[in-house]
Amino acid sequence: MAGRLDDELAAAARLSEEESAIAPTVQDEPRRYQRERPRSLGLLLGLLAIVGSLVGLFLYAFKPAAIYAAPVEKVASGSALVGQKVRVEGELVPGSLKKRDQPCEYRFTLKGGGAELPVRYPQCVIPDTFRDVPAGGVQVTVEGSLRGERDFEASLVMAKCTSKYDPKTHQVTENAASTP
Secondary structure (H helix, E strand, O other), X not given: OHHHHHHHHHHHHHHHHHHHXXXXXXXXXXXXXXXXXXXXXXXXXXXXXXXXXXXXXXXXXXXXXXXXXXXXXXHHHOHHHEOOEEEEEEEEOOOOOEEEOOOOEEEEEEEEXXXXXXXXXXXXXXXXXXXXXXXXOOEEEEEEEEOOOOOEEEEEEEEOOOEEEEOOOOEEEEOOOOOO
């Protein structure tokens, strides 16, 4: 039985020698990784270049669609914004809302920060919440562009609702600024 065990051990030793001749040694491992590393680095750099160029393309393509938000006083006094798309938020000056039928347009004035900005909205439809309240307090956001020094032409008018919903009483109450 001891002879048989010796034969099996010798056969296993021969097999391990043959496998070690075929398989890379532990010393070969760093070389194998060194060969793959530049390829992985190149792939990573290529992907980063593609992602960077896509981000740059989006930023360049969407820049004309970006809207600059500015307060009333900056738009009313700034000729640097002439021709740019601008979003302005302010309060409607009470009594300034005028409608003209031919051609259909609305004209009104926004105030904020001690300045006033006349606005021309060349469309017939305005939001339901956009009303000229004698007590004031109607907050309005307009988007459009400054045509001249003080000539703002709006392409979109949004009015904030002057009432608030109170979940405790389950009732709609008027905003304090809009009640006389």
